Amino acid sequence: MEAFFAALEATAPAQYLRVSRWGYAAVSGAHILGIALLVGAILPLNLRLLGLWPSIPRANLLRVLVPIAATGLALAVLTGSLLFSVRAQEYAAVGYLQAKLVLVLVGLLSALMIHRAYGLTLEGASQARLRFHALLSLGCWLGALACGRLIAFAID
Amino acid sequence: MKKALLTAILALGVALSSDAVLAHHGWSWTTGQNMVLSGVIKKVRLGNPHGVLEVQVGNEIWTIEVGQPWRNERAGLKDGDLSEGVEIRVIGEPAADKSDRRLKVERLFLGDREYILYPDRD
Numbered sequence: 001m002e003a004f005f006a007a008l009e010a011t012a013p014a015q016y017l018r019v020s021r022w023g024y025a026a027v028s029g030a031h032i033l034g035i036a037l038l039v040g041a042i043l044p045l046n047l048r049l050l051g052l053w054p055s056i057p058r059a060n061l062l063r064v065l066v067p068i069a070a071t072g073l074a075l076a077v078l079t080g081s082l083l084f085s086v087r088a089q090e091y092a093a094v095g096y097l098q099a100k101l102v103l104v105l106v107g108l109l110s111a112l113m114i115h116r117a118y119g120l121t122l123e124g125a126s127q128a129r130l131r132f133h134a135l136l137s138l139g140c141w142l143g144a145l146a147c148g149r150l151i152a153f154a155i156d
Numbered sequence: 157m158k159k160a161l162l163t164a165i166l167a168l169g170v171a172l173s174s175d176a177v178l179a180h181h182g183w184s185w186t187t188g189q190n191m192v193l194s195g196v197i198k199k200v201r202l203g204n205p206h207g208v209l210e211v212q213v214g215n216e217i218w219t220i221e222v223g224q225p226w227r228n229e230r231a232g233l234k235d236g237d238l239s240e241g242v243e244i245r246v247i248g249e250p251a252a253d254k255s256d257r258r259l260k261v262e263r264l265f266l267g268d269r270e271y272i273l274y275p276d277r278d
Contacts, residue, residue: 018203021226028205086204152181152205 005088014085024086031079035145037072041065042141049122049134059121066120073108091151100147107140179206179221179260186249186260190278193218193259194245200238202228209238211246219258220246223273231263231271242266 008014017024045065048058084091091097114133118125125133195213202208207222222228222238238244248261263272 019225020204021224024204024224087201090201153185 001092002089005092008085008088011085013082014088017082017086027079027082031076031083034072034074034076034079035148038069038076039072039141039145041069041072042137045069046134046138049130059123062121066115069111077104094151096147096150100144100151103140103144103147107137107144110136110140179208183249183260185251185253187252188249190247190262191250191259192245192247193220194243197238197240197242197244200240202238207238209244211244216257219256220244220248221258221260222264223261227273228271231273232269233271237266 017027042065045061047053048056048061053061084097110133114122114125114129122130193211193213195211195218197209198212198217199210200207202222202225204224206224207228209220209222211218211220223231228238243266245265246259246261247263248259250256251258262274262277263270265271
């Protein structure tokens with residue numbers, strides 16, 4: 001594993017980002033854009049699953065917000081991997097980062113499972129199932145955001 | 157199953173800690189008071205998001221946070237200036253947690269030459 005992280009740090013993008021001022025800033029900014037899209041979509045989506053805004057058809061909302069959240073996640077994972085590669089060996093040992101990755105994985109698995117079972121618009125899922133997914137999803141993504149931010153402020 | 161999953165997540169979030177040699181954003185974690193340290197650089201990790209040195213100060217090892225590449229360059233530091241074996245004097249703010257032995261540099265001296273990383277700070 002150590003060798004893998006060392007190899008990651010030696011890749012061309014990692015070496016470039018380690019010294020580049022605006023390149024690093026751009027990737028860092030794109031990471032925030034990914035998180036903004038993801039959390040900005042997942043929050044209203046889950047609140048709707050929990051019963052808010054009953055007059056808005058659930059399927060309409062899901063058709064808009066699920067692709068936005070998925071795009072945000074893809075962008076955040078791509079740019080996050082690049083940021084990680086800059087200091088892979090050190091970041092890998094950071095508890096907040098490990099916790100964040102677990103939360104992202106659980107959030108992603110929960111989304112994949114419920115959409116595989118009930119499709120994009122979650123037709124036919126029980127209230128209890130929707131509720132459980134919504135709470136788990138909110139916990140995972142907000143928790144991941146908090147852990148991610150703490151990496152920069154609270155190491156040790 | 158659901159409960160176990162949630163418990164595991166919580167436990168992970170709370171329990172994990174580390175001793176990585178990364179650096180911190182901002183100044184909220186420092187004392188707000190400058191101090192001076194002199195020593196010999198033992199280990200160097202420069203580059204984004206922050207540069208970090210390990211410096212032998214007497215019989216203690218301090219983690220010294222310097223700038224990103226652009227900040228160090230702006231201060232006049234050249235590649236190789238901060239390297240192992242170099243004697244350095246740093247002025248900056250230590251972590252409020254004294255046991256941390258960690259300091260964020262505002263300016264530093266190599267020999268008689270001063271390099272100012274944060275011109276707007278005292």
